[in-house]
Amino acid sequence: MPDFDSSKAYAAQEEVFFDDGREIELLHYVYGRKDVNEIRGSPEKVLQAIDDFGRKKYMMNVGEDKGKIVGELIAEVELGGYIGYSCILFGNAVRKAGGKRYYSLERNPEFGAVISSLVDLAGLGDVVKVEIGSSDASIKRLHETGALEHIDLMFLDHYKPAYKTDLKLCEELKLVTPGSVLAADNVIKPGNPSYLEYVRATPKQKQEWTQQTNGQSAPDVRFQDKTVQQYANRGESTALHASPGNPKLVYDSKLVHSFEPTGDPDGIEISRCTGEE
Numbered sequence: 001m002p003d004f005d006s007s008k009a010y011a012a013q014e015e016v017f018f019d020d021g022r023e024i025e026l027l028h029y030v031y032g033r034k035d036v037n038e039i040r041g042s043p044e045k046v047l048q049a050i051d052d053f054g055r056k057k058y059m060m061n062v063g064e065d066k067g068k069i070v071g072e073l074i075a076e077v078e079l080g081g082y083i084g085y086s087c088i089l090f091g092n093a094v095r096k097a098g099g100k101r102y103y104s105l106e107r108n109p110e111f112g113a114v115i116s117s118l119v120d121l122a123g124l125g126d127v128v129k130v131e132i133g134s135s136d137a138s139i140k141r142l143h144e145t146g147a148l149e150h151i152d153l154m155f156l157d158h159y160k161p162a163y164k165t166d167l168k169l170c171e172e173l174k175l176v177t178p179g180s181v182l183a184a185d186n187v188i189k190p191g192n193p194s195y196l197e198y199v200r201a202t203p204k205q206k207q208e209w210t211q212q213t214n215g216q217s218a219p220d221v222r223f224q225d226k227t228v229q230q231y232a233n234r235g236e237s238t239a240l241h242a243s244p245g246n247p248k249l250v251y252d253s254k255l256v257h258s259f260e261p262t263g264d265p266d267g268i269e270i271s272r273c274t275g276e277e
């Protein structure tokens with residue numbers, strides 16, 4: 001793993017580190033810059049402007065280091081968009097690779113509006129589609145309308161307990177099948193034991209768990225309270241969609257170590273669905 005370049009480190013994460021007005025502050029910062037006309041139409045420069053802000057005041061995102069790991073794979077849908085950093089990074093990669101669409105699924109409509117504004121500034125409005133709503137509802141809607149027929153690569157970066165349940169929903173809907181790749185952020189910080197256990201399990205183990213859990217939809221008890229409650233301040237439910245998934249799917253899953261934009265160690269779990277038993 002390459003070392004972290006501390007000269008580009010973001011400011012440390014505070015106790016309250018999002019949804020305190022800093023998302024709108026970011027928009028004023030970016031649009032108020034003297035060089036805003038040079039930024040227009042350049043995804044790279046919009047990302048640099050977000051990074052400049054993040055060095056003064058913490059801004060939650062995948063960051064440059066972990067972004068390189070996912071960017072090599074060309075994602076087409078992300079769960080959790082926030083202010084649009086990963087969306088601009090991966091949407092730009094999709095366009096460069098000749099792709100037509102990158103879906104960013106975001107539950108908070110205010111954050112969704114920030115994503116759209118920065119995506120527009122970056123000139124990616126023709127590629128990126130922001131879907132506002134809970135990820136499970138958006139996945140179901142995109143599947144029902146035929147907008148999303150199959151997922152080649154999905155970036156998971158939203159409510160940590162929902163990584164596993166949303167993956168199972170995608171399996172049930174046959175959006176995730178052999179050939180699909182999943183890139184899951186923050187599997188070290190804050191960690192995601194239930195997701196890692198699932199993508200690293202054999203079909204036999206998964207079939208046993210399906211019988212034991214019987215459709216349970218509460219967050220796994222191994223998550224810290226603050227992770228479970230992270231988005232509950234706006235009354236957002238912590239209940240999870242209970243899908244049977246497809247326990248027959250086989251994944252080849254490995255952890256790639258990297259860093260948060262602050263320099264804190266973290267990792268991305270890359271899981272390739274290699275077959276069905």
Ligand SMILES: C[S@@+](CC[C@H](N)C(=O)[O-])C[C@H]1O[C@@H](n2cnc3c(N)ncnc32)[C@H](O)[C@@H]1O
Nearest residue numbers: 061062080082085086106107134135157158159
């Ligand atoms: C870590 S941030 C995403 C950062 C972004 N991927 C990036 O790297 O720039 C997580 C986002 O997921 C959103 N979120 C949380 N639970 C969600 C859900 N169930 N459905 C959709 N979005 C959700 C939050 O509102 C937040 O904006």
